[in-house]
Amino acid sequence: MTERTLYGYWRSSAAYRVRIALNLKKLDYQQVSVNLIKNGGEQHHAHYSALNPSELVPVLIDDNLKLTQSLSIIEYLDEQYPQCPLIPSETEAKYRVKALAQDIAIDIHPINNLRILQYLAGELELTDVKKADWYRHWIEVGFHSLEKKLAQSSGHYCEGDSLSLVDLCLVPQVYNANRFNVDMNAFPIIERINNTLTMHPAFIAAAPENQPDA
Amino acid sequence: MTERTLYGYWRSSAAYRVRIALNLKKLDYQQVSVNLIKNGGEQHHAHYSALNPSELVPVLIDDNLKLTQSLSIIEYLDEQYPQCPLIPSETEAKYRVKALAQDIAIDIHPINNLRILQYLAGELELTDVKKADWYRHWIEVGFHSLEKKLAQSSGHYCEGDSLSLVDLCLVPQVYNANRFNVDMNAFPIIERINNTLTMHPAFIAAAPENQPDA
Numbered sequence: 001m002t003e004r005t006l007y008g009y010w011r012s013s014a015a016y017r018v019r020i021a022l023n024l025k026k027l028d029y030q031q032v033s034v035n036l037i038k039n040g041g042e043q044h045h046a047h048y049s050a051l052n053p054s055e056l057v058p059v060l061i062d063d064n065l066k067l068t069q070s071l072s073i074i075e076y077l078d079e080q081y082p083q084c085p086l087i088p089s090e091t092e093a094k095y096r097v098k099a100l101a102q103d104i105a106i107d108i109h110p111i112n113n114l115r116i117l118q119y120l121a122g123e124l125e126l127t128d129v130k131k132a133d134w135y136r137h138w139i140e141v142g143f144h145s146l147e148k149k150l151a152q153s154s155g156h157y158c159e160g161d162s163l164s165l166v167d168l169c170l171v172p173q174v175y176n177a178n179r180f181n182v183d184m185n186a187f188p189i190i191e192r193i194n195n196t197l198t199m200h201p202a203f204i205a206a207a208p209e210n211q212p213d214a
Numbered sequence: 215m216t217e218r219t220l221y222g223y224w225r226s227s228a229a230y231r232v233r234i235a236l237n238l239k240k241l242d243y244q245q246v247s248v249n250l251i252k253n254g255g256e257q258h259h260a261h262y263s264a265l266n267p268s269e270l271v272p273v274l275i276d277d278n279l280k281l282t283q284s285l286s287i288i289e290y291l292d293e294q295y296p297q298c299p300l301i302p303s304e305t306e307a308k309y310r311v312k313a314l315a316q317d318i319a320i321d322i323h324p325i326n327n328l329r330i331l332q333y334l335a336g337e338l339e340l341t342d343v344k345k346a347d348w349y350r351h352w353i354e355v356g357f358h359s360l361e362k363k364l365a366q367s368s369g370h371y372c373e374g375d376s377l378s379l380v381d382l383c384l385v386p387q388v389y390n391a392n393r394f395n396v397d398m399n400a401f402p403i404i405e406r407i408n409n410t411l412t413m414h415p416a417f418i419a420a421a422p423e424n425q426p427d428a
Contacts, residue, residue, distance in 0.1 A: 053359040054317055065306060069313040069320065076309045092279060095290045099283040103268055106283065110324045119351070124338070137333070145267035 004029040007059040009036045010211035013109055013172035014070035015058040019206035020168045021074045024084045033213035036114055071105055074165055086165045097164045104169040108142035135180045143187045150189045171197050218243040221273040223250045224425035227323055227386035228284035229272040233420035234382045235288045238298045247427035250328055285319055288379055300379045311378045318383040322356035349394045357401045364403045385411050
């Protein structure tokens with residue numbers, strides 16, 4: 001039986017994506033919580049830094065193979081465990097899915113990551129209001145273009161009627177948007193798909209509030 | 215013959231990555247310059263926004279297929295045009311390469327992208343000094359961990375002695391580091407590999423200063 005361990009944190013969007021993938025593929029895993037806030041951030045502690053020098057979550061250990069970067073981890077899982085495929089095999093759809101996922105995971109999420117907010121509050125001494133403006137701004141810019149793209153690609157989910165990597169990136173990003181009171185009425189397609197996805201058992205089980213370290 | 219057009223900008227790191235890939239694979243292409251600075255930024259003009267609602271470069275049109283997101287574009291090229299492979303076929307190496315490329319393209323580059331610098335200078339009224347501090351900070355954080363990872367994976371290039379997707383991300387990021395006077399003595403492996411790569415004809419031809427719109 002494969003030993004599988006996910007090093008993550010309940011509120012990390014990147015870990016959340018991987019939890020959804022593992023659940024959709026019905027893969028058992030144990031979780032190790034890396035508390036990004038307490039004790040100066042456990043991601044900076046020596047044993048975690050040795051595991052991933054980037055000092056970011058998640059890391060997945062799958063059968064002795066160490067994997068980092070959530071998009072890469074999910075592609076690995078999709079290749080190794082083809083049940084509930086998350087990346088289409090047809091060329092045009094495959095690269096549309098990868099690019100849409102990257103529109104979220106590259107163009108929105110890293111700009112609002114915890115360490116950025118810490119720099120804004122620390123080095124730049126931004127007020128909470130200005131920090132929240134920053135956060136909402138980059139989500140709104142990203143969702144504005146994503147909404148237009150989904151008007152072309154979506155059906156029941158982001159890529160037609162099939163679950164895909166894009167959906168796994170969308171739900172954690174909408175979770176963040178809601179935390180920071182982004183007005184989701186401006187993004188009806190994103191809102192509709194998110195409402196469908198968040199009722200799916202694999203997404204419910206992966207939700208931040210349902211993790212042991214929440 | 216395949217019609218192939220790259221919408222890019224000489225100084226865009228993401229376009230630079232794709233130019234290197236096209237050159238390594240010896241694929242002909244025409245370039246359309248999208249000037250990110252002049253005229254309020256041509257990426258925001260209606261005809262480009264219709265092409266890519268994200269209003270970011272690059273876009274590659276390959277035989278009528280529209281592709282966005284540089285990492286996704288390069289994976290597409292690697293699948294369609296297998297000469298000079300950029301992603302290893304063996305599982306462990308494949309996902310190491312993808313993750314290392316994402317360490318640059320997700321964890322460093324988006325935080326320092328033009329629109330971020332414009333927000334820092336505009337909405338947040340940061341001085342040029344503080345803006346440069348921001349820029350260097352995220353490169354140094356990223357290079358610090360990348361240097362440790364390359365100590366494990368690198369040979370002549372980032373992934374052993376074979377050119378890979380990581381190298382295509384590394385060179386544009388070092389170009390940015392040099393523009394902002396990051397002390398590269400702190401990163402001897404990155405510096406060594408970059409010095410090797412920037413002597414390669416495909417990388418020279420892709421360099422910002424050698425583009426028609428420079």
